[in-house]
Amino acid sequence: MELPDFMSYANKFSQTEFAEKIARIAKRAGAKLVYAALILYYTLQSDKVSKADKAIIIGALGYMISPLDVIPDAIPIAGLTDDLAVLLYVLKKVWTGIDPEIVEQAKSKLSRWFDEEEIEEIGDILAPED
Numbered sequence: 001m002e003l004p005d006f007m008s009y010a011n012k013f014s015q016t017e018f019a020e021k022i023a024r025i026a027k028r029a030g031a032k033l034v035y036a037a038l039i040l041y042y043t044l045q046s047d048k049v050s051k052a053d054k055a056i057i058i059g060a061l062g063y064m065i066s067p068l069d070v071i072p073d074a075i076p077i078a079g080l081t082d083d084l085a086v087l088l089y090v091l092k093k094v095w096t097g098i099d100p101e102i103v104e105q106a107k108s109k110l111s112r113w114f115d116e117e118e119i120e121e122i123g124d125i126l127a128p129e130d
Contacts, residue, residue, distance in 0.1 A: 008059070009059055009060075009062035009063040009065075009066050009069075010055065010058045010059040010062050011062065012062035012063070012065050012066040013058045013059075013061045013062035013065060014065075017065050018037075018041060018061055018064075018065060021064065021065050022034060022037060022038070022113075023113075025080070026113035026114070027113065027114075028080070029080045029083075029084075030080075030118075031110060031113075031114045031118045031119055031121060031122045032084065032121075032122050032125055033080055033083060033084045033087065034110060034113065034114070035106055035107070035110055035122045035125060036084065036087040036088055036091055036125055037061065037064060037087055038105075038106035038109050038110070039091060039098060039102060039103060039106045040057045040060060040061060040087060040090060040091060040094075041057075041061060041106075042102040042105050042106055043057060043094065043097065043098050043099075043102055044057045044058065044061070046097075046099060046102065048097060048099060049094070049097045050097065053093070053094040053097050056090050056093060056094060057090060057094060059090075060086050060087055060089075060090040063083065063086050064083045064086065064087060069082055069083065088125065091125065107119065107122075110122075
């Protein structure tokens, strides 16, 4: 899948819309997408992350929030695969700036929407898929 120019979605990002979208799609999106989004969201709050990385993160989260993307979110199952691809791509680009505490904060937040078994399934989201 070719990734879109998700930087053009930077103006779609807002903290309020991010929180509303995550709460609304959590179960449908799955723990992996929510976990990736939360890591990026919390990384965005860090003062240890470069402005360039923050700009990329804002673009990716704006893409996730936007209902107008490559595969519309309304399409069952497939609708969120492009969002996950963008989030994972950006996670890999900025991973060195992600503090281990942020990873734990994201895992902790997952417990609001997912049970322990679902959280265990996220595994290492940066590992290649089998």
